[in-house]
């Protein structure tokens with residue numbers, strides 16, 4: 001397996017030159033465009049890591065399926081889906097357009113920014129500190145990494161530059177969809193996106209979804225099976241934004257990308273995969289990371305379809 005992964009990383013490294021690191025969050029400009037790494041953890045807990053696997057990066061939108069699971073555990077399906085839809089938007093991840101043209105103006109799904117902000121607003125806790133603590137605890141449990149924490153430089157940078165997210169959140173508040181204090185919700189959302197991870201952390205989270213919410217190492221149930229199913233379904237239909245259809249055909253693995261360059265992928269009953277390549281395509285997905293998953297899926301016959 002390791003040889004195969006090395007070959008796939010080597011062969012796809014050239015694609016990093018065809019994209020660019022995210023610049024709309026200035027801190028993310030510091031990433032090295034050439035980095036490309038992967039980690040796979042299988043159901044027997046074998047761990048394979050190749051390339052830039054030691055690099056830390058911020059989780060960004062890969063956090064969205066995880067907070068979705070927590071919000072569903074906190075509130076139940078009925079409440080959550082009264083405030084966020086279940087349909088792909090077909091628009092870029094930071095689009096505001098449909099919030100104005102759809103009535104009631106609930107975000108299309110929890111994977112676009114507007115939907116993810118709504119999801120973050122539904123995390124339970126008596127104040128923001130407690131909400132953050134609960135969120136971090138859940139991310140640490142799912143990643144199996146007790147040391148997971150926030151990159152405060154990225155967080156501060158997002159807070160200073162996140163006016164588009166601010167606009168969406170205030171629009172949602174004005175429509176009565178978002179009930180909490182906007183600045184507090186955004187503060188938590190920016191912290192959530194700034195959690196620092198490695199590909200191994202993403203692979204472990206992917207594996208916990210692949211095993212329907214049970215930690216294969218000790219049998220502990222971390223997520224209800226039904227919630228794990230919902231999360232994976234969103235990853236298929238909306239996880240790669242407005243490239244989700246193409247990705248489903250070319251790769252066929254439930255996956256979620258982030259502008260930090262991470263992709264978390266989950267092959268039910270088989271493995272969790274973490275990929276890192278901060279050079280992004282025009283839609284905000286890791287350009288070489290998508291190619292790596294394409295090759296891997298083809299070689300190991302991983303498409304779920």
Ligand code: DON
Pocket residue numbers: 059060061062093094113158165193257258259260283284285
């Ligand atoms: O809110 C934002 O724009 C970022 N914190 C996260 C966006 C993101 O990762 C979209 N991914 N492709």
